[in-house]
Amino acid sequence: MxxxxxxxxxxxxxxxxxxxxxxxxxxxxxxxxxxxxxxxxxxxxxxxxxxxxxxxxxxxxxxxxxxxxxxxxxxxxxxxxxxxxxxxxxxxxxxxxxxxxxxxxxxxxxxxxxxxxxxxxxxxxxxxxxxxxxxxxxxxxxxxxxxxxxxxxxxxxxxxxxxxxxxxxxxxxxxxxxxxxIIPLCLRTMEMGSELSKTVATFIVQKILLDDVGLRYICATAERFYAVGQVLGSMVTSLAEQPSTRLLKHIIRCYLRLSEHPRACGSLNNCLPNMLKDGSFNNYIDDPTTRHWLQQLLHNVGGVNRVANLPGGLDHIIGS
Structure with a gap:
């Protein structure tokens, strides 16, 4: 004080x-x-x-x-x-x-x-x-x-x-x-909060990831990456039942930023939710920016060099 x-x-x-x-x-x-x-x-x-x-x-x-x-x-x-x-x-x-x-x-x-x-x-x-x-x-x-x-x-x-x-x-x-x-506290809200609280908490995580210090921090250990990835994945599943374009936009941006980290991108190749790959949300994404982010995410993950999955990456804790 x-x-x-x-x-x-x-x-x-x-x-x-x-x-x-x-x-x-x-x-x-x-x-x-x-x-x-x-x-x-x-x-x-x-x-x-x-x-x-x-x-x-x-x-x-x-x-x-x-x-x-x-x-x-x-x-x-x-x-x-x-x-x-x-x-x-x-x-x-x-x-x-x-x-x-x-x-x-x-x-x-x-x-x-x-x-x-x-x-x-x-x-x-x-x-x-x-x-x-x-x-x-x-x-x-x-x-x-x-x-x-x-x-x-x-x-x-x-x-x-x-x-x-x-x-x-x-x-x-x-x-x-x-x-x-702050990350565990945001993840808690992203799991159990209202749609608006989830949106603000995800925005905070997104802003942290967009900073190089934040991206390095979250990808520094498999445990941190897994904690964030697991919550993001659960939210994607929940959005299938209760769609929210605003929340989906922030989730996709978080995934896209993670895909810009070599080790994280290798793991996303195996653990990115299928619903983001199979067009399940196409009818809900009317924002050109969000659509571009998703396309870039799928490009990053689909074209990842498998060398990124060698021991020492993050895949061993995510699983295939």
Missing amino acids: SNLPQPHCLAPAFGGGAAPPPLSSAAGGGQPVRDRKIASAEQLVLDLCEPDLRENALGELSKKREIFQDLAPLLWNAYGTIAALLQEIVSIYPFLSPPTLSPGASNRVCNALALLQCVASHPDTRILFLNAHIPLYLYPFLNTTSKTKPFEYLRLTSLGVIGALVKVDDTEVISFLLQTE
């Missing part, structure tokens, strides 16, 4: 000397509506540190976060704000196991997570957010298995925070997530 933001007061009452001038003062007199929005955002951020006002502030800021410009730096630099959001998160840990989280408590924490997603996605605060190791506070939520709506909503919103981090290509972000074992 040593990397949390240093106190930057928004009001003298929060100590540390005189407060900086309100952001609204820089807007000029010709933008009264914008001034009021900024003033409203500043007040709501201050309210986060007041226990009696926090729930309302969480809800209002979460709903209006898209219209509050530079809300992320405001949240990060305001004294006590990030600590207040983390307090909301850890307060529900006791309700994760056994799963007794109420819808109201889930909604309140998800509002806090939405604000953290705002911080995670902003270029000025993303690395600060990462260096403070704040994503680790979300991992217990991704480790839950209850399929009730409060828990599903909690997982989905937590995945949204991680998704915001990986959306911008950054090897530093990927390295952090790999070091903190």
